[in-house]
Amino acid sequence: MKIAIAQIAPVFLNRDATTRKVVDHIHEAADVGCQLVAFGETLIPAYPAWISRTDGARFDADDQKEWYALYLDQAVNIDAGHLHPVCDAARKRNIAVIVGIAERPRDRGGHSIYCSRVFVDHTGRVASIHRKLMPTHEERLAWGIGDGAGLVTHRVGEFTVGALNCWENWMPLARAALYAAGEDLHVMLWPGDLRLTRDITRYVALEGRSFVVSASAILRDRDLPADLPQRDQLAAPGETLYNGGSCVAGPDGRWIVEPVVEREALITADLDPGMVRRERQTFDPVGHYARPDVLRLTVDRRRQTPAHWLDAGDPT
DSSP: OEEEEEEOOOOTTOHHHHHHHHHHHHHHHHHTTOSEEEOOTTTBTOOOTTTTTTTTTOTTOHHHHHHHHHHHHHSBOGGGTTTHHHHHHHHHHTOEEEEEEEEOOGGGTSSOOEEEEEEEOTTSOEEEEEEOSSOOGGGGGTOOOOOSTTOOOEEETTEEEEEEEGGGGGOHHHHHHHHHTTOSEEEEEESSOHHHHTTHHHHHHHHHTSEEEEEEOOEEGGGSOTTOTTHHHHOOTTOEEEOEEEEEEOTTSOEEEEEEESSOEEEEEEOOHHHHHHHTTTOOTTTTTOOTTTOOOOOOOOOOOSOOOOOTTOOO
């Protein structure tokens, strides 16, 4: 199966323009025969890069409230149809899409943002949404804490595909949940940095005896709008904030595509499912090398909501 990583920069904090850019790269991936294309973490509309560069932990700070209000305004509400162009492109081109969004979900009131991984299947259906289990460090100032509803896998061709956001790929039990769901192609979504992808990509490939795809974004000074608040604090002239690092490792832990840095690119790879079968002869993490009589994982995949409504006429 041929897959692609679209390592691109967002049109920073512009949901509609970034979505158009994503759609363009879906078509580009389909043009070269890919069955799956992956994009970076919260690419639509952007990773919250300002928090670490504008002293974002200041309580009740007017500038941080303005940043959050702008982020909320440009975040993705799936119920409102913001991903319809992505779904239409997936359906028209018969290609599956994994994309990171800053999600503004109605089921949590509509005023909090979640770092979400969306899987759109080749029919254009939003098959699952996974909200990041634990935002990392300063990300907690922008994103809420997710749940296990999206710890699922999907069939794409001969592969069973799972995906996690950024540092939750370091969570052993989150990975184990996807292994138990039959995963043999693992997709990691990153904001974009070689130091994030260089070691873990090959490690998880060896641990799961699966193909691992690290899909990163990129962000440079020139990608920031001129009228962005506090723009001079976000990046020095010519600076690269996030340098990419997208890559692909095989189930033997060897590079198929070494990390690509410092440029936007459509990165493709041909994956042979036979490699998974060969490598699992010696190690299968949830098969012959598992000990469920000793070690067993319980996963709660219910979507967490703040209220359960009991209306008049409902059975007690």
